[in-house]
Amino acid sequence: MGLQEEILSRILSIAFIVAGILIIYWITKRAAIKRAETTNDFYICPKCGSLKVKMVTNLPPAARFIGATGSQNFTCMNCNYEGIAPIVHKEDIEMFRKDLKKK
Ligand SMILES: [Zn+2]
Secondary structure, three states: OOHHHHHHHHHHHHHHHHHHHHHHHHHHHHHHHHHHHOOOEEEOOOOOOOOOEEEEEOOOHHHHHOOOOOOEEEEEOOOOOEEOOOEEEHHHHHHHHHHHHHO
């Protein structure tokens, strides 16, 4: 095997390794994006079962600065409920709403 061929084969093997790393990087990145897209947990209004709840942090910025998480309040855009909102899994939303109607 000549010197040129040896260099060429080395370049090729390096290229394969780099390509392999790039593919792994791409796959993990894709998986991370997919995970972010399929967020299955939602804040739900405990009063009407609406998912249109907005998080309201009614702490002064100074309190947040020192790390106080305090009262995490939610406002429902549908029924104006104010207070804490439970996190419900996507598949449990219907069950949660049915349960609300029973009361
Ligand atoms: Zn509501």
